[in-house]
Amino acid sequence: LPICPNGSVNCQLSLEELFDRAVKLSHYIHFLSSEMFNEFDERYAQGRGFIAKAVNSCHTASLTTPEDKEQTQQIHHEDLLNLILGVLRSWNDPLVHLASEVQRMKEAPETILWKAVEIEEQNKRLLEGMEKIVGRVQSGVVENDIYTPWDGLPSLQLDDEDSRLFAFYNLLHCLRRDSHKIDNYLKVLKCRLIHDNNC
Amino acid sequence: LPPEKPTIIKCRSPEKETFTCWWKPASDGGLSTNHTLLYSKEGEEKVHECPDYKTAGPNSCYFDKKHTSFWTIYNITVRATNEMGSNVSDPHYVDVTYIVQPDPPVNITLELKKSIKRKPYLVLTWSPPPLADVRSGWLTLEYELRLKPEEGEEWETIFVGQQTQYKMFSLNPGKRYIVQIHCKPDHHGLWSEWSPEMYIEIPTDFRVKD
């Protein structure tokens, strides 16, 4: 399969190729986030009742994202793409700090540390890809305004162990949730835009 | 005496669009007891009552599409009340994302084929359970199949990802095999039941010549 049969004349990746790669990457990022949450939960959170406290405390909660199939199908694809971009951007900063703060944890297990670093890198890569997809799908300029700041760094550095562990638990719980949303929305968009809802 | 504490047994969603919870009624000590399921959703103060006690049978609550949200934690309790008083179950925290258990795959076909070099291989094909909307991409299913020689003890299990077709190569001529398939949402949820057993016989004349 020659990459550019007619030389460099409009030689570019198809939208289908871009979506294929974005979905494979979002699937992988969520797989890692889920494993990291489970490992942390098993190792540090048993019996601390964190789930009851981790309610409505994600820094991206203010972004109104679709919560069921109907809402996901009704939202215009450009709005959903920009929403995905907004969630991804909102995770850039916390992921940088997560990787460094996990390193400081008492006998931080290698598997959690490695995943934190890998997720940070792959999240940036997915953001690059999504900007490319949005640029392709959207005629105008890529909107940059959807973003929610994260102010959770101090709580990751608290002296009180229980509070600090809860801060980590909550961040990993939110990362698992948001990366699952992104993966799910991308799979719906791919079926809608590429396969005419006939995946 | 007031009733004992009821317990919530489980909650399940068959297609990632609706879900149902079941509870074990409190022992009622002979007095007539009724149960009320109450829930609140993450980020909301409001407490709601079960929208539908009927559809899923006794001691159950059915949440239709309108009452089902994902990526949000439901805090669910059941209260048992009789004329002497009432008692409330421990809270049950549920995010519907993690309780999806689909029905088994359907339309399973087994077909024996011969490769170019006369090697027999088996082609299995199947379809997702009807309730599951995989076409829109809202739900993505993964499949796993298992097979064993009819008189064998041990199942061989093979994870096949999102494909709905699989080619089995290492088959023993003259043997009768049992094959089953089940499925699960990608990432989270529970494996479906296994599909009904299917049988396939590998003819002996498929023996490979030197």
Place this chain on the structure above:
Amino acid sequence: LPPEKPTIIKCRSPEKETFTCWWKPASDGGLSTNHTLLYSKEGEEKVHECPDYKTAGPNSCYFDKKHTSFWTIYNITVRATNEMGSNVSDPHYVDVTYIVQPDPPVNITLELKKSIKRKPYLVLTWSPPPLADVRSGWLTLEYELRLKPEEGEEWETIFVGQQTQYKMFSLNPGKRYIVQIHCKPDHHGLWSEWSPEMYIEIPTDFRVKD
């Protein structure tokens, strides 16, 4: 004379994270010639120079993670220059996803087993190459094995999908077999080298009773 046109031989990525290109230097007609690799990305006018001529050895350019994007097609050329002038290769287009060539599988084991009816069969197991194994779910591999009697001419090649185990039934007692396995990313990409040859002898007393 100015140098002849250099040619880009190939570009490879071992794990879809970095990649390397190699070129055949232009015959230099005795004059000292140096080579410059230049690339641009689809839709961008900007031309960049090779970030690292050292890591992958002579006549090569290594693109580390920072310089590797798999959302774009690279247009790569090599320019040979000597005191009389310069010459540029034909453009070489690279899509990183298509040039992934993993390392061969590892930990290959061969074990002879007897089925319930005393039939001998060979169980092969193997593991993905370390680089891919660590990133399962990111780099999904498929496998193909080949075997032939030691003194035989023709390899028999069997595609086994994503399985990391295979059962061989049709074996001739008293024969010595050579087995090798290689792997490839599931959609695009190239087959790895074959694993080192492994030998297995089927004992004669394993004679099959018909």
